[in-house]
Amino acid sequence: MTENAASQDIVMLIREAYGGMSMGQQKVLEFFLSRRLEAVYLSAARIAELVDVSHSTVVRTAQALGFDGFPEFQTALQEQVSGRMNSTGVYQLGSRRLISELLEQEDNSMKSILERVMLTDAKNIENMVAQIPVADFEQAVNMLLAAENVYVIGLRSSAPMAMNFAMGLRQVRGKCQLLQPGVGDLVDQIASLTSKDLLFSLCFGRYTKVTLHAMDYARKVGAQIISVTDTPVSPAARRADLVFTVRYGVWFYGASAALFSLLNALVAAILVQQNDASQARLETVDSVIEEFEIFDTDDPPQST
Structure with missing residues (x-):
């Protein structure tokens, strides 16, 4: 990730880069701007499906903004979005992400919720x-x-x-x-x-x-x-x-x-x-x- 991408406001970064992007990449950027909260937690594959582009287009769009890949872009977006939200917003965003991931698994049982949250915590510790x-x-x-x-x-x-x-x-x-x-x-x-x-x-x-x-x-x-x-x-x-x-x-x-x-x-x-x-x-x-x-x-x- 470039120093510019790490420190600059993501919305401003997108707006400045928009004109130089391909038509497919512009569709991805429009999604990032208009549905920012969803972009925080949806996978690159799901975003590609929603805007009707390839998975690689979503990844290349993040790279064109100066990030190593989509995960790095999403992390930066999460930090900016969550840092400006009130407590209610954070809880709502957390529930949206959890529901989205459970729906992708087609399983919203109590067992799946328990496993998903605890295994995510374990993964966070392992990564840290x-x-x-x-x-x-x-x-x-x-x-x-x-x-x-x-x-x-x-x-x-x-x-x-x-x-x-x-x-x-x-x-x-x-x-x-x-x-x-x-x-x-x-x-x-x-x-x-x-x-x-x-x-x-x-x-x-x-x-x-x-x-x-x-x-x-x-x-x-x-x-x-x-x-x-x-x-x-x-x-x-x-x-x-x-x-x-x-x-x-x-x-x-x-x-x-x-x-x-x-x-x-x-x-x-x-x-x-x-x-x-x-x-x-x-x-x-x-x-x-x-x-x-x-x-x-x-x-x-x-x-x-």
Whole structure:
């Protein structure tokens, strides 16, 4: 993919290229413009069928726009479309894609839905393994270990992942705070951030201002920043010292399984790197849990 295709607005790119395309390619471009949401999830073969051109014409059209192929074009289109949609739109788009793929299989049974969604999640995780440089992963682990305090922020759809990650970090390395607007004042929570600390940001389109402002403040005080975001040129990526890209698709919860897997791997690596200290901390946590009697330890009633 050319740098121009990667960064330029897809609609503008199509309009500029339209006049130089063949008649068949123009039909494909018209579909991309007029039925943009469908172009996000339909296969190249299905689009070819709808506009009455060959499959190769759809592929060549994407290549003529500067992309390596149709999958790369569709990924770029997904990122732009989903980044500008509200939550309702994302859910609607996810349902359309799921329904479309099930109809192509001619199977909308509960078994097929279960298998389709879970296998897609598994495939997303498998694909992401090859996309993460081991050196970057190792650097992230070292940064998380070296920081005096770690602050984690992730809002809206990223909030559950941020909460889970912060909880895991607290158990294996301690001194980790989850930044939560509405729980006290975020300003008070982040005020103690210093150049010896690290901010870990989860930020995906439509990029919340609060998260970006927190990253700006972290840069101002000299703290290091790791960000997990959806593109290497996102507003969050441009503010970070180290970036992991987890491409959100158009399923109901995007690529959350792949994101969770990455965060889980970071916590696991920290546990291994400082095994003795982490084990001692986990034992302390367990003793406090017992002290507070957090869990029900009574035996279940026996059936008669």
